[in-house]
Amino acid sequence: MNTKSTINYQEIAKELNGIETTTNSDRLTKLSLDYYHFSPILTEQLQNKRGELAAFPTTEAEVLKIALICVKYKIPLTVRGAGTGNYGQCIPLEGGIILDTSKMNQIQWLKPGIACVQPGVKMAAFDKQARKIGWELRIAPSTYRTATIGGFIGGGSVGMGSVNYGQISDRGNLRRVRLVTLEETPQVLELEGDRVQKVLHAYGTTGIITELEIPLAPAYPWQEIIVTFDDFMTAASFGQALSDSHGIVKKLVSIHASPIPSYFPALKNYIPQGKHCALLMVSEYDITPFQDLVQEYQGEITYSKTAAEAAKGTSLLEFTWNHTTLHARSVDNKLTYLQTFYFTLERLEKLYQQRGDEIMIHLEFLRAGDKAVPAGLQLIRFTTGERLNEIIRDRESQGAFIANPHVYTIEDGGNKQVDPQKVAFKQQVDPYGLLNPGKMRGFRE
Amino acid sequence: MNTKSTINYQEIAKELNGIETTTNSDRLTKLSLDYYHFSPILTEQLQNKRGELAAFPTTEAEVLKIALICVKYKIPLTVRGAGTGNYGQCIPLEGGIILDTSKMNQIQWLKPGIACVQPGVKMAAFDKQARKIGWELRIAPSTYRTATIGGFIGGGSVGMGSVNYGQISDRGNLRRVRLVTLEETPQVLELEGDRVQKVLHAYGTTGIITELEIPLAPAYPWQEIIVTFDDFMTAASFGQALSDSHGIVKKLVSIHASPIPSYFPALKNYIPQGKHCALLMVSEYDITPFQDLVQEYQGEITYSKTAAEAAKGTSLLEFTWNHTTLHARSVDNKLTYLQTFYFTLERLEKLYQQRGDEIMIHLEFLRAGDKAVPAGLQLIRFTTGERLNEIIRDRESQGAFIANPHVYTIEDGGNKQVDPQKVAFKQQVDPYGLLNPGKMRGFRE
Numbered sequence: 013m014n015t016k017s018t019i020n021y022q023e024i025a026k027e028l029n030g031i032e033t034t035t036n037s038d039r040l041t042k043l044s045l046d047y048y049h050f051s052p053i054l055t056e057q058l059q060n061k062r063g064e065l066a067a068f069p070t071t072e073a074e075v076l077k078i079a080l081i082c083v084k085y086k087i088p089l090t091v092r093g094a095g096t097g098n099y100g101q102c103i104p105l106e107g108g109i110i111l112d113t114s115k116m117n118q119i120q121w122l123k124p125g126i127a128c129v130q131p132g133v134k135m136a137a138f139d140k141q142a143r144k145i146g147w148e149l150r151i152a153p154s155t156y157r158t159a160t161i162g163g164f165i166g167g168g169s170v171g172m173g174s175v176n177y178g179q180i181s182d183r184g185n186l187r188r189v190r191l192v193t194l195e196e197t198p199q200v201l202e203l204e205g206d207r208v209q210k211v212l213h214a215y216g217t218t219g220i221i222t223e224l225e226i227p228l229a230p231a232y233p234w235q236e237i238i239v240t241f242d243d244f245m246t247a248a249s250f251g252q253a254l255s256d257s258h259g260i261v262k263k264l265v266s267i268h269a270s271p272i273p274s275y276f277p278a279l280k281n282y283i284p285q286g287k288h289c290a291l292l293m294v295s296e297y298d299i300t301p302f303q304d305l306v307q308e309y310q311g312e313i314t315y316s317k318t319a320a321e322a323a324k325g326t327s328l329l330e331f332t333w334n335h336t337t338l339h340a341r342s343v344d345n346k347l348t349y350l351q352t353f354y355f356t357l358e359r360l361e362k363l364y365q366q367r368g369d370e371i372m373i374h375l376e377f378l379r380a381g382d383k384a385v386p387a388g389l390q391l392i393r394f395t396t397g398e399r400l401n402e403i404i405r406d407r408e409s410q411g412a413f414i415a416n417p418h419v420y421t422i423e424d425g426g427n428k429q430v431d432p433q434k435v436a437f438k439q440q441v442d443p444y445g446l447l448n449p450g451k452m453r454g455f456r457e
Numbered sequence: 458m459n460t461k462s463t464i465n466y467q468e469i470a471k472e473l474n475g476i477e478t479t480t481n482s483d484r485l486t487k488l489s490l491d492y493y494h495f496s497p498i499l500t501e502q503l504q505n506k507r508g509e510l511a512a513f514p515t516t517e518a519e520v521l522k523i524a525l526i527c528v529k530y531k532i533p534l535t536v537r538g539a540g541t542g543n544y545g546q547c548i549p550l551e552g553g554i555i556l557d558t559s560k561m562n563q564i565q566w567l568k569p570g571i572a573c574v575q576p577g578v579k580m581a582a583f584d585k586q587a588r589k590i591g592w593e594l595r596i597a598p599s600t601y602r603t604a605t606i607g608g609f610i611g612g613g614s615v616g617m618g619s620v621n622y623g624q625i626s627d628r629g630n631l632r633r634v635r636l637v638t639l640e641e642t643p644q645v646l647e648l649e650g651d652r653v654q655k656v657l658h659a660y661g662t663t664g665i666i667t668e669l670e671i672p673l674a675p676a677y678p679w680q681e682i683i684v685t686f687d688d689f690m691t692a693a694s695f696g697q698a699l700s701d702s703h704g705i706v707k708k709l710v711s712i713h714a715s716p717i718p719s720y721f722p723a724l725k726n727y728i729p730q731g732k733h734c735a736l737l738m739v740s741e742y743d744i745t746p747f748q749d750l751v752q753e754y755q756g757e758i759t760y761s762k763t764a765a766e767a768a769k770g771t772s773l774l775e776f777t778w779n780h781t782t783l784h785a786r787s788v789d790n791k792l793t794y795l796q797t798f799y800f801t802l803e804r805l806e807k808l809y810q811q812r813g814d815e816i817m818i819h820l821e822f823l824r825a826g827d828k829a830v831p832a833g834l835q836l837i838r839f840t841t842g843e844r845l846n847e848i849i850r851d852r853e854s855q856g857a858f859i860a861n862p863h864v865y866t867i868e869d870g871g872n873k874q875v876d877p878q879k880v881a882f883k884q885q886v887d888p889y890g891l892l893n894p895g896k897m898r899g900f901r902e
Binding site: 125126146176177182187206227232256257258259296297300303305379381382384 | 595622628650702703741747749829
């Protein structure tokens, strides 16, 4: 692989004629960031990493042209969408070219149940079109308004809708990808069925996605609701019960322990101090049985907006998942987080009782295996990396699963192990190791 | 309560002027039957039970008029839909008037997500209308083509769609009922929310349903598929995996152990002798990931019809649930059945190994509590009632749940216990005990 000392990026830009590029330092700095600053550890490791040229292709042909040049000069190539990730997924560790997909933002076709898109389509913008024919994305992150579909497939995992459809890696949640390889002669490949796993959550190390076929969910009018509770475990049990209520259609079940709601000034009129709350999206058609469930758990509905009303303001989605961390850090930037699967309410209760002043828990329920389970991005008052690892080890020893968001390789985060299929596929499509170098640990080993 | 000796039903018919009635003996015989003949025990107990006059109201006002007369003369009143039940739900144990709802067959209104119907609307006919706006019933039995919605709510429990929505008694699956009471002065009541439980699966003992508000499911084009397997437990595990595949939308997951498929001559070209099979309804949009799942379990797809093709012939639905028993009994009328919840594959395997020549197992997966579980209507070679009860006790001792279909009271079948709420409600709305007398054991006790 070449380093910048031997490459003249002005000349590369000329060779890429016809494709929009930039070598502007300020723009490159912005394009070399995601939201890794939620992690003090990643911040230290990643803050000086910079790409040297960014390209903004609009077609697959332009992507092929960029791929050719990268192979010709052995230049590292890192693909990014909107950069809303938190694990440094799209940070160019070795510099080189940044391929920004945001101009590849066409919906190729849209049918009941399924759509074909370019990777740079923003998720909320897609849904605006899809809802016209009664459909929407199955799963989307809290960064829904700005995140791209390609970025979510390449670097994401779960989000709103996961209480119904599980993770993006669950069979069926991605149907087909087209991608450009970085072989000696770059080519276009298509993967269908289970083979799409090779690019899912691979951080763009296994090819440049140029097209995606994604299944859709029926679009409901989603009522946005806040319910408050006196007791956290009652709120958590309510979240489990709602997730398990087959007769009540929902899309988001997020439970926040006090004092987390105090980090949401925009919601302060709806969540009295000291209360725990549920932030929810429930089908408008199912509000009456939902109210019976709230009553059973002695919750109080303090906020309820129809889908039409909710569309005018900020969605409750933007207080859940890792947006919780964003709001908390805007008050106290010493806070960081750990992505945690509790699996059962019993384990959750035990860990909740052990939280001390160091940890604040919120939950997002999602389907994993045969059940809907409590998971969440617990807020942590950061002191040292050692202490953070101690917390991780302690939680793991009690049976929780931690997807560590303070590491930037695929394997050391959620996957926990080298995936031989992904590594073998990378050896085929990226023999020079140019794609997002340093992110797939298994490839270098 | 009056018996027929003191009532002149010709006079009653005159008092009901304006309402269609019959005292024709052949018609009354037919209207005093359901499919209880699947049970040799119920056949013996119920075969001589006859109503003495049948009325066919078309409006709630006519139902009120019938109710008034029943109270005036203390005449037993038994409500029936299409009579597709198997537990004698609508058999008039004490004679009297049969109220047939089949002429109350109007859809009052139909909106996205929810509809309001009279009780006598046939389920398939309803869906034909609902699908025009993209919706359909959440849950429907294998008798879908002929069964009425009111009959299913009053006497049913689960069916196709239960793999997604659970049981009709799960909160949210029925929204509102209007009913006519048999108080001294009959009146119209409305029950909403959790209060609808008082009429759910109450066999019409707690009021005469005149209107129902029911939630709907998004209508998919359902592909009908047969998959064959060499090994039954592999087929069962496949059924569990399909039920748990969040990324594959389905509506029916029914697994049949050999030799049950030999009772389906219409399907003999698709299920080789000795093979076990899955009869399935899967969203057409999700066929590619479905095929990957079939491959993982080494199944073979031998039959696959699009929704449009399937609509032209007999639906695979009509080989599942208790239609399995119907087909098996048309070959061997010594066969009967037991409704069984296995809950786990481990328990299923143990009971499958103990089946001997006496028992044949098929499964229908459904959501119960926090999971999709294997349940089914195992076929039994009937010898004696004692032996049948011995099988029940043995299965129960191994942790299975049996909803005994060889008893005709609400409590002795699936519910297992007196529901004080239902009994108290009956005391209010039917103080003379005229509604379907003998079916609610808790009321007489």
